[in-house]
Amino acid sequence: xxxxxxxxxxxxxxxxxxxxxxxxxxxxxxxxxxxxxxxxxxxxxxxxxxxxxxxxxxxxxxxxxxxxxxxxxxxxxxxxxxxxxxxxxxxxxxxxxxxxxxxxxxxxxxxxxxxxxxxxxxxxxxxxxxxxxxxxxxxxxxxxxxxxxxxxxxxxxxxxxxxxxxxxxxxxxxxxxxxxxxxxxxxxxxxxxxxxxxxxxxxxxxxxxxxxxxxxxxxxxxxxxxxxxxxxxxxxxxxxxxxxxxxxxxxxxxxxxxxxxxxxxxxxxxxxxxxxxxxxxxxxxxxxxxxxxxxxxxxxxxxxxxxxxxxxxxxxxxxxxxxxxxxxxxxxxxxxxxxxxxxxxxxxxxxxxxxxxxxxxxxxxxxxxxxxxxxxxxxxxxxxxxxxxxxxxxxxxxxxxxxxxxxxxxxxxxxxxxxxxxxxxxxxxxxxxxxxxxxxxxxxxxxxxxxxxxxxxxxxxx
Amino acid sequence: xxxxxxxxxxxxxxxxxxxxxxxxxxxxxxxxxxxxxxxxxxxxxxxxxxxxxxxxxxxxxxxxxxxxxxxxxxxxxxxxxxxxxxxxxxxxxxxxxxxxxxxxxxxxxxxxxxxxxxxxxxxxxxxxxxxxxxxxxxxxxxxxxxxxxxxxxxxxxxxxxxxxxxxxxxxxxxxxxxxxx
Numbered sequence: 001x002x003x004x005x006x007x008x009x010x011x012x013x014x015x016x017x018x019x020x021x022x023x024x025x026x027x028x029x030x031x032x033x034x035x036x037x038x039x040x041x042x043x044x045x046x047x048x049x050x051x052x053x054x055x056x057x058x059x060x061x062x063x064x065x066x067x068x069x070x071x072x073x074x075x076x077x078x079x080x081x082x083x084x085x086x087x088x089x090x091x092x093x094x095x096x097x098x099x100x101x102x103x104x105x106x107x108x109x110x111x112x113x114x115x116x117x118x119x120x121x122x123x124x125x126x127x128x129x130x131x132x133x134x135x136x137x138x139x140x141x142x143x144x145x146x147x148x149x150x151x152x153x154x155x156x157x158x159x160x161x162x163x164x165x166x167x168x169x170x171x172x173x174x175x176x177x178x179x180x181x182x183x184x185x186x187x188x189x190x191x192x193x194x195x196x197x198x199x200x201x202x203x204x205x206x207x208x209x210x211x212x213x214x215x216x217x218x219x220x221x222x223x224x225x226x227x228x229x230x231x232x233x234x235x236x237x238x239x240x241x242x243x244x245x246x247x248x249x250x251x252x253x254x255x256x257x258x259x260x261x262x263x264x265x266x267x268x269x270x271x272x273x274x275x276x277x278x279x280x281x282x283x284x285x286x287x288x289x290x291x292x293x294x295x296x297x298x299x300x301x302x303x304x305x306x307x308x309x310x311x312x313x314x315x316x317x318x319x320x321x322x323x324x325x326x327x328x329x330x331x332x333x334x335x336x337x338x339x340x341x342x343x344x345x346x347x348x349x350x351x352x353x354x355x356x357x358x359x360x361x362x363x364x365x366x367x368x369x370x371x372x373x374x375x376x377x378x379x380x381x382x383x384x385x386x387x388x389x390x391x392x393x394x395x396x397x398x399x400x401x402x403x404x405x406x407x408x409x410x411x412x413x414x415x416x417x418x419x420x421x422x423x424x425x426x427x428x429x430x431x432x433x434x435x436x437x438x439x440x441x442x443x444x445x446x447x448x449x450x451x452x453x454x455x456x457x458x459x460x461x462x
Numbered sequence: 463x464x465x466x467x468x469x470x471x472x473x474x475x476x477x478x479x480x481x482x483x484x485x486x487x488x489x490x491x492x493x494x495x496x497x498x499x500x501x502x503x504x505x506x507x508x509x510x511x512x513x514x515x516x517x518x519x520x521x522x523x524x525x526x527x528x529x530x531x532x533x534x535x536x537x538x539x540x541x542x543x544x545x546x547x548x549x550x551x552x553x554x555x556x557x558x559x560x561x562x563x564x565x566x567x568x569x570x571x572x573x574x575x576x577x578x579x580x581x582x583x584x585x586x587x588x589x590x591x592x593x594x595x596x597x598x599x600x601x602x603x604x605x606x607x608x609x610x611x612x613x614x615x616x617x618x619x620x621x622x623x624x625x626x627x628x629x630x631x632x633x634x635x636x637x638x639x640x641x642x643x
Contacts, residue, residue: 087588090586091588128588131597165482167490167491168490169490170493184490186486187482187488187525188524189524248549248593249553249593254593358546358547358551366585368528
């Protein structure tokens with residue numbers, strides 16, 4: 001049966017008092033799927049996850065079961081790592097999920113570890129989430145006390161015992177990228193690794209490793225309880241289950257919602273979030289975290305589903321510059337992607353150039369510095385955008401932004417380069433008039449000899 | 463070396479090291495612990511961490527300077543992290559930051575003269591649906607509009623301190639790192 005707006009897979013305990021304590025969580029079914037899972041063979045669980053059409057909720061949308069099947073057969077040590085380094089601007093679901101239901105995450109990790117043959121799993125949680133670190137550590141301690149962790153349990157194929165460690169990051173957006181996360185977990189700087197080898201073959205401490213997002217892992221207990229086919233039915237096409245949607249920006253009722261994966265942006269804005277304040281119109285929507293190219297007001301009837309956002313012809317292709325489509329592969333234009341579920345709504349009073357400058361400043365700040373196109377290019381984008389936003393730009397700055405973006409995309413070890421270049425090209429494609437107006441103001445200021453300080457990066461969005 | 467871990471911290475280090483197959487992986491958690499213990503990560507503290515984990519000093523220095531939450535200079539007793547990223551910006555996050563700067567009498571990045579607060583302009587705190595957002599330790603301040611700043615600061619003063627507090631003279635100097643002993 002397809003999900004409706006009341007279907008709850010991962011948010012059943014949202015709003016329940018004391019939900020992070022093991023007593024309350026167990027009253028609501030926590031750890032009840034352990035017996036079912038341990039009665040199955042690990043391979044049977046992987047099969048259910050494949051059938052479920054569960055796709056990674058961290059941003060890439062890769063099929064989870066397929067990822068799991070990349071672990072080499074007969075590997076002696078396998079690691080499972082939960083990516084709780086949520087820091088993509090606009091995304092605020094994993095923090096809420098951990099706060100309300102840490103035991104669902106732990107249960108999901110026990111089931112997944114059994115399926116993967118992992119004996120020690122790690123949760124890499126963002127350093128800034130000090131409240132959630134405390135909640136999660138307390139929950140892990142409770143799970144140890146109850147014997148769900150650290151003690152042998154009987155299973156269909158012998159016995160199973162695992163450890164789980166909470167590892168706190170220390171402030172670096174890049175550590176949300178999985179290979180950077182692994183380096184950070186190994187006690188290094190968070191520098192992304194070249195792929196291949198992929199983590200499933202050579203990951204944490206050189207061993208086969210699966211890195212999954214918080215929300216992804218929290219879906220596993222439901223899949224074990226109800227079966228993969230039922231989970232697939234909740235969703236749309238090749239995307240199973242529900243989706244956590246984070247709604248922020250200019251909305252009457254912003255919030256974090258678990259929603260059917262077929263819901264459209266317009267429905268989310270108007271029906272779920274009560275529309276835009278002051279009766280204003282939507283100008284731009286970031287569809288899945290600030291690294292995803294934006295949508296304009298004519299593109300909001302598309303569902304938030306992974307494949308739709310990549311291929312729906314109602315979404316205009318991103319252009320490198322007028323007349324040149326940006327292609328991911330020959331004949332495959334970049335439209336946008338579902339990303340991490342962080343939807344940011346901007347009304348028609350928004351200064352798009354100032355918003356773009358702020359986004360570019362973020363990526364420049366977070367570039368790890370390893371690859372030259374990203375290290376130099378993101379800072380360059382930030383400076384050029386900032387001077388345009390501050391009335392100090394030039395007409396040729398638009399072509400400069402295009403050329404820098406095109407020089408970054410595809411030329412870096414990890415996707416942080418694209419995370420800056422794609423939205424830059426996307427905003428330029430869909431809101432070119434705003435950039436042209438800003439450039440014209442800059443030219444006029446230059447002519448009149450009243451150029452404001454270009455380095456000034458502050459400034460509201462209105 | 464004058465700097466040393468307390469017996470309680472030493473116990474915690476042993477517990478941390480048991481969770482990983484090598485001591486290098488304990489580098490981030492032990493740096494967090496060292497910062498809790500000493501308030502900030504001076505060169506002496508980095509040397510101590512390197513010695514304790516048998517890691518090259520250059521490695522520990524590289525890690526400590528890569529991540530934004532490791533403080534290489536003294537910080538205030540309480541660190542305020544005010545988000546101005548896109549969702550907060552759209553809902554007036556910069557107005558709140560400016561109000562904080564005015565009220566505290568410091569620019570973002572600075573520490574108040576009494577050593578009470580360090581104000582940081584922070585990137586997205588994953589509290590976008592309740593923007594503008596600020597955190598102080600484990601406490602979130604949500605929908606923090608400028609009119610709520612004074613009340614929030616009063617509440618912050620009651621929270622447990624993160625560090626012993628920077629002295630006015632230490633916070634006035636912006637030199638990265640401390641002199642070697």
